[in-house]
Amino acid sequence: MAARCSSVLLRCVLLPALLLALSGAQEDIHTLTRMEDLHNLHSGRYFPRHGLPLLWWFCQVLRIDHRNHMRLNFDIRLESYGFQPFQNNFDENQRRHLFPVIRGQSSSYYSLGDLAYPGATALPSSILRYYFNPGVPNVPWMLGGHDANRDRLVVLFHPSSFRILRLYLTDHYSPEATYRIAPRLVRRIKKLSSVKFQAAVGYVSYITYCSHHLDTNSSTQYSCNPVFSQKTHLEVKTTNGYATLHWNRVPYSNLDAWVGLYADGSKADGSYLSFHYISGKTSGTFVSSTLVTPGLQVRLFKHKTAKHSAFRGNQLDEACGVLPVRLPSHKVYMQLYAKGGHACARLFMHNSLNISNSAFSSAWVGFFSSDNAPNTNYRNYRYVKHFTKEKDLPGYQVWVDGCVGNLLSVGVQARFFPNNGYGHISRTKPWAC
Known part of the structure; x- marks a missing residue:
């Protein structure tokens, strides 16, 4: 029995001890x-x-x-x-x-x-x-x-x-x-x-x-907002590094309804970076001249003289809502994220590791145009030893590559190579935003 517990110390000793400590509180x-x-x-x-x-x-x-x-x-x-x-x-x-x-x-x-x-x-x-x-x-x-x-x-x-x-x-x-x-x-x-x-x-x-409550009571002064009932959807995607405004299920058919692009959700409705009249189209896209960066948001306006937005989409997440991927046999996670229109790589390295350690001396991260691209067809790369420290988190150090990746578009991917060869040990999900 002692041998079994020694092989699973965490389950047999540490967790019960923690729960015992909790029970005393x-x-x-x-x-x-x-x-x-x-x-x-x-x-x-x-x-x-x-x-x-x-x-x-x-x-x-x-x-x-x-x-x-x-x-x-x-x-x-x-x-x-x-x-x-x-x-x-x-x-x-x-x-x-x-x-x-x-x-x-x-x-x-x-x-x-x-x-x-x-x-x-x-x-x-x-x-x-x-x-x-x-x-x-x-x-x-x-x-x-x-x-x-x-x-x-x-x-x-x-x-x-x-x-x-x-x-x-x-x-x-x-x-x-x-x-x-x-x-x-x-x-x-x-x-x-x-x-x-x-x-x-x-x-x-x-x-x-x-x-x-509302549709069944004609005497009420309130009315349903169709952007919710019709599930209107607004989002930012990327085209060669630039923000593309997407809209879908827009309930307004008037020709002067428009969408605007904003740096983030805190900006006033008049502070748009670019705008586009949707010309009565309930769904569509518009490629702006703004480089993709985290926080970008699309807003919908009923007509050209509207002072307030009728609906706002979510802000663009820097990693497109994708979790970091873990490197096999390493206490390291890798994440693909966007900044200034470029693909960027971030490494979360456990505090027990050192980025200058010989294990990472020839490791590198490559950027690829698609999930199907051969390992030899990288667009850009950065040696891990040249990453710079971004911040500290509990248990981890965070290192970034400086955004040397190619311009972002749907499909771009980062891969981790442990040495100078072309055999990767981990890859991120292709960029989908």
Whole structure:
């Protein structure tokens, strides 16, 4: 038995010790175990709140085994999807910590759901839509409040195993509106589609509210906004390094409706980088003269004299919403991202490694025009030893190549080569934005 435990030290000793430490910490947070518990929440069940859609999405990416152990297939310390460390500080007003205090450093709390945090642009549009369009739905804001960025998930993350030891849903860290989500409830949520989940918990989206409350009441002063009911879609894509505006399912057929390109969601409607009249086309594209850079956003206007946008698309995520890929047999992740119209490479290197180590002395990253391009047909490359340090993250150093890659277009890819040969050991997904 001792031999078996010595071979699986983490499972036999460290994790039980951590759970024992947790059990000694006082926790008076209510645990939700059934769908009915979510349905009975007093807040967060109306748009523009995003906590319940965020919870559904997170449960889909979780893996849960027969022992109710929850795991992720990625390291949240890389800040993917906007994960960030959560400091479980002592609250002087409440005279307590919000979550149980963890003894030791084997696990840490992380939060998810701050839609203004870098990386959150990789989240699905179903979570972001109200954040980017806070004033579009023409309905009483008393339904959900003005803040579309209140809700958070908080997880207790064990980095060695990628286990999620505890999962919480919170209304901006309010003790009275913070709940633990039981693994059995996670398992139940995973079995439901987004539509069925929202119906089960009583979440009222804008379209649901429209169809049940507005369209059936002709005396109301409010009306449904067709950009939501027709699922209008706006996005930025790339063509030879330049931003291409895409629009689809636009409900306005007038010839002077137009789309504008903006540096990011914070810019005023009058501060567009370029614009294009859509000439009554419900779907189409326009190649701008603006180089692709993270944060770009497309907005739709009903007519040429409109002072306010009718709808806003999501901001362009720097990595097109794609997670970094891990290098086999290395504690290193690689990511393809956009900057200044060019393809760029980023390496997340574990703190136990040194980029100047001989193992990386001849390693290089190559950029290719497509997934089918032979390894000898690279467009540009950079030796790893010439990467520069961008920042530090918990457990990792982040290094970047300086954006020597070719101009971005759909299909561009980065590959990692461990030596001067042409045998790569890892490749990113082709650029799809």
